[in-house]
Amino acid sequence: MNQYASSAGEGRARGLAAVMVVAFLTIAVPASAGSKDTERPFRGSCDTAITPLSRPGEIPIVLAVDVVCRLSHLGLTVGGTDREVVVPAGPPSADGILPIYITVERITYVAANGDELWSTFAGPGELDLVAGRATFEGVETFVGGTGRFAGASGQSRTVGEGSLVTNTGRLATSGTLRY
Numbered sequence: 001m002n003q004y005a006s007s008a009g010e011g012r013a014r015g016l017a018a019v020m021v022v023a024f025l026t027i028a029v030p031a032s033a034g035s036k037d038t039e040r041p042f043r044g045s046c047d048t049a050i051t052p053l054s055r056p057g058e059i060p061i062v063l064a065v066d067v068v069c070r071l072s073h074l075g076l077t078v079g080g081t082d083r084e085v086v087v088p089a090g091p092p093s094a095d096g097i098l099p100i101y102i103t104v105e106r107i108t109y110v111a112a113n114g115d116e117l118w119s120t121f122a123g124p125g126e127l128d129l130v131a132g133r134a135t136f137e138g139v140e141t142f143v144g145g146t147g148r149f150a151g152a153s154g155q156s157r158t159v160g161e162g163s164l165v166t167n168t169g170r171l172a173t174s175g176t177l178r179y
């Protein structure tokens with residue numbers, strides 16, 4: 001065996017070893033995922049479709065809400081709740097504004113890979129009975145999930161509005177998510 005063949009073989013072996021180390025590091029340590037139990041900024045927006053479940057005039061008002069969202073750490077997301085409870089928080093004003101309070105025991109967001117993120121929501125709002133609009137703001141609290149969101153926690157401030165005529169709306173959220 002000549003010395004050039006030996007040097008070429010050693011160079012290939014070193015090159016192969018370097019490629020294997022890089023491949024292992026790429027698989028073992030995802031650069032953008034962060035480590036488990038890391039607090040991350042959370043923000044996004046959702047379009048909503050609302051289905052009244054209670055009869056007109058019945059108190060509390062119970063709604064099902066389906067969402068299509070673009071959320072950090074989930075991407076394009078679908079989900080919603082099958083029980084949003086809306087109760088009056090006082091009498092309507094002279095100009096037709098009814099203060100309300102909203103609670104949701106469980107919101108489920110489903111990421112493209114099937115992982116679920118669960119949350120609750122509570123906050124005040126208003127029904128504008130003249131314009132046919134609802135507005136709200138409150139705190140969404142993350143309470144676990146499946147896959148990478150198992151044990152998730154954190155909070156987000158959520159604000160939104162919807163039409164009492166078309167039963168559609170939009171919301172925006174911003175806070176922190178730990179998973």
